[in-house]
Structure formats: C-alpha cells, structure tokens
Amino acid sequence: MTQIKPGGKIGILGGGQLGRMLAMAAARLGYRCHIFCPDVRSPAFHVACDFTIAEYENEDALKEFASSVDVATYEFENVPARTAEIVSKETLLRPGARALEVSQDRLTEKKFLNECGVKTAPFKAFQTQEELDEAYKEIGRPSVAKTRRFGYDGKGQLMIKARKDVDDVMGVTKGTAAILEGFVTFDREISVVVARSASGDVAAFPVAENVHTNHILDTSTVPAQISEVVEAKAKVMATRIANALEYIGVMTVEMFVNDGTGEIVVNEIAPRVHNSGHWTIEGAATSQFEQHIRAICDLPLGGTDARGKVRMKNLLGKDILDFEQYLTDPKAHFHHYGKLEPREGRKMGHVTWVEDAD
Amino acid sequence: MTQIKPGGKIGILGGGQLGRMLAMAAARLGYRCHIFCPDVRSPAFHVACDFTIAEYENEDALKEFASSVDVATYEFENVPARTAEIVSKETLLRPGARALEVSQDRLTEKKFLNECGVKTAPFKAFQTQEELDEAYKEIGRPSVAKTRRFGYDGKGQLMIKARKDVDDVMGVTKGTAAILEGFVTFDREISVVVARSASGDVAAFPVAENVHTNHILDTSTVPAQISEVVEAKAKVMATRIANALEYIGVMTVEMFVNDGTGEIVVNEIAPRVHNSGHWTIEGAATSQFEQHIRAICDLPLGGTDARGKVRMKNLLGKDILDFEQYLTDPKAHFHHYGKLEPREGRKMGHVTWVEDAD
Numbered sequence: 001m002t003q004i005k006p007g008g009k010i011g012i013l014g015g016g017q018l019g020r021m022l023a024m025a026a027a028r029l030g031y032r033c034h035i036f037c038p039d040v041r042s043p044a045f046h047v048a049c050d051f052t053i054a055e056y057e058n059e060d061a062l063k064e065f066a067s068s069v070d071v072a073t074y075e076f077e078n079v080p081a082r083t084a085e086i087v088s089k090e091t092l093l094r095p096g097a098r099a100l101e102v103s104q105d106r107l108t109e110k111k112f113l114n115e116c117g118v119k120t121a122p123f124k125a126f127q128t129q130e131e132l133d134e135a136y137k138e139i140g141r142p143s144v145a146k147t148r149r150f151g152y153d154g155k156g157q158l159m160i161k162a163r164k165d166v167d168d169v170m171g172v173t174k175g176t177a178a179i180l181e182g183f184v185t186f187d188r189e190i191s192v193v194v195a196r197s198a199s200g201d202v203a204a205f206p207v208a209e210n211v212h213t214n215h216i217l218d219t220s221t222v223p224a225q226i227s228e229v230v231e232a233k234a235k236v237m238a239t240r241i242a243n244a245l246e247y248i249g250v251m252t253v254e255m256f257v258n259d260g261t262g263e264i265v266v267n268e269i270a271p272r273v274h275n276s277g278h279w280t281i282e283g284a285a286t287s288q289f290e291q292h293i294r295a296i297c298d299l300p301l302g303g304t305d306a307r308g309k310v311r312m313k314n315l316l317g318k319d320i321l322d323f324e325q326y327l328t329d330p331k332a333h334f335h336h337y338g339k340l341e342p343r344e345g346r347k348m349g350h351v352t353w354v355e356d357a358d
Numbered sequence: 359m360t361q362i363k364p365g366g367k368i369g370i371l372g373g374g375q376l377g378r379m380l381a382m383a384a385a386r387l388g389y390r391c392h393i394f395c396p397d398v399r400s401p402a403f404h405v406a407c408d409f410t411i412a413e414y415e416n417e418d419a420l421k422e423f424a425s426s427v428d429v430a431t432y433e434f435e436n437v438p439a440r441t442a443e444i445v446s447k448e449t450l451l452r453p454g455a456r457a458l459e460v461s462q463d464r465l466t467e468k469k470f471l472n473e474c475g476v477k478t479a480p481f482k483a484f485q486t487q488e489e490l491d492e493a494y495k496e497i498g499r500p501s502v503a504k505t506r507r508f509g510y511d512g513k514g515q516l517m518i519k520a521r522k523d524v525d526d527v528m529g530v531t532k533g534t535a536a537i538l539e540g541f542v543t544f545d546r547e548i549s550v551v552v553a554r555s556a557s558g559d560v561a562a563f564p565v566a567e568n569v570h571t572n573h574i575l576d577t578s579t580v581p582a583q584i585s586e587v588v589e590a591k592a593k594v595m596a597t598r599i600a601n602a603l604e605y606i607g608v609m610t611v612e613m614f615v616n617d618g619t620g621e622i623v624v625n626e627i628a629p630r631v632h633n634s635g636h637w638t639i640e641g642a643a644t645s646q647f648e649q650h651i652r653a654i655c656d657l658p659l660g661g662t663d664a665r666g667k668v669r670m671k672n673l674l675g676k677d678i679l680d681f682e683q684y685l686t687d688p689k690a691h692f693h694h695y696g697k698l699e700p701r702e703g704r705k706m707g708h709v710t711w712v713e714d715a716d
Contacts, residue, residue, distance in 0.1 A: 300685045338385065
C-alpha cells in the first residue's frame with residue numbers, strides 16, 4: 001500500500017467543519033491540505049494550504065484538484081459517483097467508491113449490512129403509491145418512510161404513527177426511490193467510530209452514547225451506559241463492516257441498543273469522521289480526525305483509549321454566542337467552526353468536557 | 359479593554375512554527391488569521407485564512423495587513439520598532455511596543471528586570487575594545503560576551519573561559535553594542551510561561567525544566583525537579599514582570615535555579631509563546647497558543663493545570679524522519695511543522711509524552 005509521508009498533500013472534498021477539523025489534524029502531522037468545495041464561505045478554507053471553489057460536477061476543476069494531491073478523501077457521503085470516479089483516476093481516493101455506493105443508498109446499505117450478518121430494522125423498498133401500500137402491508141406501523149438517497153438530519157423522512165400518515169408519504173418522497181423501515185424499539189442510540197488503515201489495521205474508539213433532538217445530534221457521552229458485552233459486540237460489528245468494505249479511513253456506525261435483550265440493530269453507516277466522534281479531540285489518545293489522516297496516509301493507527309469520562313455537546317445556531325460560559329469552565333474545551341451566521345439549527349461549534357474516570 | 363469575539367480576525371507577524379501553532383489554536387476558537395511574513399515558504403501560511411508575503415519594512419503592505427485585522431500579534435521578539443509602530447497605528451498590537459523594546463536589547467532587559475526586583479547575572483555594557491577591557495576587569499571570568507540585539511540560540515555570543523578568549527570577543531560582536539555577563543552557576547534551567555489578558559488577569563503554567571544542547575532547546579519536562587517554594591517563587595517573578603510591562607498575551611521567562619540556595623536568576627524574557635511551552639498542547643488544560651489568543655482577544659484565560667507528567671522533545675533536522683517511531687508510541691503526540699527541508703539543527707517538529715502523575 002502506498003504510504004503518504006508527512007509533508008505530502010491531502011485533498012479533501014467538502015469544506016464544512018469536518019473538512020476543517022481534518023485539515024487541522026493533517027497540519028499537525030505536517031501535511032498540506034487542498035480543499036475542494038463549491039461554497040465560497042467554506043470554513044475549511046480558513047485552515048488549508050490550497051482551495052478550489054467549484055461545483056462537484058466541474059470535471060476540469062476536479063482533475064486539477066486531484067492531480068495536485070497525493071491522496072484525496074471526503075467529509076460527506078453524498079459525493080456524486082462521477083466525482084469520485086474522476087478523482088480516483090488522477091489520485092488515490094480513500095475511502096474508495098464502494099463505501100460511497102453503499103452509504104448513499106439506504107436500500108443498498110441495508111442489504112449490505114444484512115449480508116455482513118448485522119441486524120437492521122425490517123425494510124421494504126417502494127417508489128409508487130401501490131408499492132408503498134404493499135410495503136405498508138408488510139412493515140405496518142409505527143414505521144418510517146425515507147428516501148433512498150440524500151437524506152440527513154431527518155430530511156426526506158416521514159414517521160408513520162397512524163394509518164392516515166401513509167397518505168402524506170408521497171408528498172415527502174415525491175416519487176423518488178424510497179424505503180419503508182419498521183420502527184425499532186430501543187433504549188439508547190450508540191455509535192462506533194472505527195478506523196481501518198490502508199495496510200488493513202483496524203482500531204475502534206470506545207462506544208459513544210448519543211442523544212438526538214429534532215433529528216440532530218445533541219450530545220455524545222463516553223463511556224456509553226451499556227454492558228461490556230454490548231460494547232465489545234458493537235465494536236466487532238463495526239470492524240466486520242469496515243473489513244467487508246475493505247475500507248480505508250475512519251467510518252462511523254450508528255446503532256440502536258435494547259438494554260433488556262442486549263440486541264444491537266445497525267441504523268446506518270457514515271463513510272467519514274462523524275459528529276459523534278468529536279469527543280475524541282480532547283477525550284481520546286488520538287482524535288478521529290488524526291486517525292483518519294493516519295489511516296488514509298497508511299501511517300500506524302493511533303491509540304483509541306478514552307482519557308476519562310467525556311461528554312460532547314453540539315452548539316447550534318445562537319448557542320454559540322454563549323462562548324464565555326464555556327471558556328470560563330475549566331473542564332470545557334470550546335470549538336468554534338468559524339461560521340459567521342448563527343442560523344437556527346446550524347452546527348456552529350461544540351464543547352467537550354473531560355473528567356477523570358470514576 | 360476591547361474584546362475580539364470568535365469570528366474576528368487576528369494578524370500574526372511571523373510565519374514560523376509558532377505562528378502556525380498560534381493560527382491553529384485561533385482557528386479552533388473560530389478566529390480567522392492573517393499571517394505576515396517575508397518568507398514565501400512560511401509553514402504558518404498553510405493553516406491561515408490570509409497571508410501577505412512582504413518585508414517587515416514594507417509600510418504599504420504592513421498598513422494593509424494591519425487594517426485587515428481586529429488585533430495583531432507576533433511570534434518573534436525581533437519585530438522592528440518601526441514595524442510595530444506602523445501596525446499599532448492601524449490596529450491593536452498585543453503585546454505592545456514596550457515588551458519588544460525591553461526584550462530586544464539585553465541591556466534594557468537586564469536593567470528592567472533588576473528594577474522589577476528580580477535578580478539577573480552581573481553585567482556590564484561595552485562596545486569598543488577599551489570598554490570591553492574595563493567590563494572584563496569588573497565581571498571577570500568565566501563570563502559570556504553577547505551582542506545587545508538580535509541574538510538567539512547562541513548566535514552572537516562568546517564564552518570567556520580563559521584570559522585569551524577576550525581577544526576573540528570583538529570578532530564576534532563586531533563593534534556593535536554588547537554586554538559582558540558574569541557566568542551564573544546553576545543546577546537547572548527552568549522557564550515560566552505566563553499569560554496576562556487585556557483585562558489584567560494573570561495565569562502561569564506549571565514551571566518547565568529545560569535541557570539545552572548546543573544552545574538549542576532539547577527537552578522540557580513538567581513538573582520541574584524543584585521545591586514547591588522555588589516553583590511558587592518562579593511564578594511570582596514571572597507574574598511581577600508581566601504586570602510591570604502591562605503585558606497582554608503569553609510571555610516566557612527563562613531562569614536558572616541553584617538547588618542548594620533555592621536562588622533564582624532570570625536569564626531572559628521572550629514576549630511570545632515559547633518552545634519550552636509546547637508541552638502545554640497535550641499536557642495542560644489549555645495550550646500556550648490558545649492562552650495567547652484568549653489573552654490578546656480579552657477572553658477569559660483558560661486553566662493551566664498539567665495533565666500529568668509531561669515531556670517535550672524537539673525534533674531537529676533529520677530527527678523528523680523517525681516519525682513512525684513516535685506514531686507507534688501510544689503515549690507520544692507527534693507534531694510536524696510542515697517544513698520540507700530537514701536542514702541540520704532546524705526545528706522540524708516535536709513530540710510530547712503525557713503520563714499519569716505518580
């Protein structure tokens with residue numbers, strides 16, 4: 001496998017806070033970053049060596065970007081397949097196209113997960129009203145209708161609690177390919193951030209327990225309130241998924257846990273660093289961002305132990321204006337993503353508290 | 359005092375590794391950085407929002423730089439007085455001109471320190487051969503001749519061990535203003551990194567013990583092997599110096615300690631973040647770089663407690679090529695400054711080990 005030594009150039013598709021924190025971690029190891037993003041106000045541009053402002057469909061810009069770097073990666077799973085193809089013709093693309101293919105389509109993803117021997121919610125694909133009615137007959141309610149592609153933070157989804165909710169589904173999915181997912185009863189949501197290096201080494205971070213509010217992550221806490229057996233099982237699942245994809249980089253697996261049975265259902269995978277892994281920056285021996293850089297550059301993976309009890313909280317919209325409160329808290333580590341407009345619900349920063357373990 | 363809120367712009371004079379690490383700390387808090395440096399290969403450019411490549415004497419470039427930022431600071435003490443004057447006409451310059459004036463001239467510095475009630479090595483100014491002979495009569499040997507200005511890492515210095523060494527002094531000082539310093543016997547070298555905010559709050563980091571090799575810092579270790587009394591005394595001295603300068607930002611005070619008597623002699627002050635404070639990045643509650651940004655932006659200062667036993671080692675020249683050794687060590691944190699040529703003696707990176715306290 002090709003090792004990219006410190007001093008080399010890393011390309012990142014996407015210029016949001018994940019790209020920004022990746023670029024900062026890369027810089028600490030001596031790499032220079034080139035960010036590709038259509039948005040002129042991308043916060044990752046502020047910490048990078050080079051940047052390209054162009055659409056993901058701009059083949060010339062993509063070629064120039066890709067040929068300027070030793071390895072390319074991405075901060076979001078909705079990189080168009082054609083974009084990935086162009087980039088990977090010019091340079092190493094890590095993780096590769098297979099990870100995008102699987103994670104971009106909820107149907108492909110669920111089938112892949114089941115093939116890995118991992119349990120998911122029951123699901124049925126639909127596109128038309130007739131197919132929906134049939135899926136509803138099989139899956140029943142409560143259930144969730146979701147478009148197969150391009151959904152995040154609850155967008156393109158509709159919960160079916162009552163029979164009449166079925167009538168609203170086509171208004172949300174708008175005739176695009178979708179799935180109806182059976183509702184999984186669970187006690188807690190967890191995620192495993194796992195890294196697999198170009199050489200095939202795998203290391204999983206301790207499991208984080210996540211709380212969502214309005215479909216957006218609110219807090220991640222480590223350790224999760226789960227048994228050692230569930231913790232170990234969750235890591236094994238994530239490792240199995242990473243290996244099955246021959247994955248290179250950091251990926252995140254979101255799961256639901258039933259405390260009574262210890263059963264784990266995989267919700268979805270994200271082929272990238274993840275909001276639920278931000279706690280690792282101060283809370284783990286290595287941050288998920290540095291780990292991703294190590295993995296794609298084929299450096300040895302770093303340690304993943306937690307440094308104690310860790311809690312990460314997202315700062316959305318105007319939450320960011322309370323910065324003094326966090327800066328005066330001796331156990332808090334405050335992060336501001338450099339976005340200027342604190343729009344409602346926008347991820348503006350986060351805070352991580354690290355305390356000694358009991 | 360004017361607070362610069364996250365999202366604001368910070369100007370940094372100097373684009374070396376200190377400017378680079380300052381820019382990365384600033385970015386974490388949401389600030390955008392503008393680096394001003396004449397060297398096109400400045401490693402700080404790689405992590406900054408804006409940069410200007412121009413000489414420190416270029417008044418137009420300085421004005422444009424200064425008027426583009428909310429506050430300006432510097433990573434090195436040899437900022438020309440005229441440069442500081444131009445910048446401070448357009449924006450806030452923190453720390454201010456007084457800190458530069460005192461630290462740029464060994465004679466002014468020593469007089470200032472003595473006025474603060476702090477002990478220094480005995481010294482006598484000279485410029486001509488006659489003045490040198492007179493100074494030598496008073497100070498004797500062993501002693502060190504040093505140019506008053508622009509010396510660092512042992513440059514512009516000559517040790518006088520034998521009578522005949524005096525004959526070589528003028529060849530080193532070349533008729534510029536210089537001082538002859540009495541040699542201080544000491545058991546260890548320590549440094550205190552202290553921050554004073556625009557509002558006048560002061561916080562000192564734990565004392566670091568430093569080992570130099572060939573006049574270049576090799577390692578810094580925390581805690582220093584000194585008594586609690588000496589530790590407290592060293593912090594009080596540094597605080598007194600910062601207050602006397604009405605200093606804003608992080609400054610570093612290098613000291614010599616005599617273990618037997620507990621006597622502390624101040625060697626020199628650096629009006630900036632310092633190599634002997636790199637251990638704070640992973641080893642303290644707040645890094646010296648973030649603390650400097652907090653201080654100059656008038657944010658609350660962060661906690662300074664050490665996270666255990668910490669050791670920092672500089673990687674000079676080809677040392678940097680051993681990166682795999684550090685990346686495989688689970689207790690090591692590896693930093694690469696992004697400089698491409700590993701010239702002999704050049705500071706290329708550093709490693710910090712953090713272990714639990716006994």
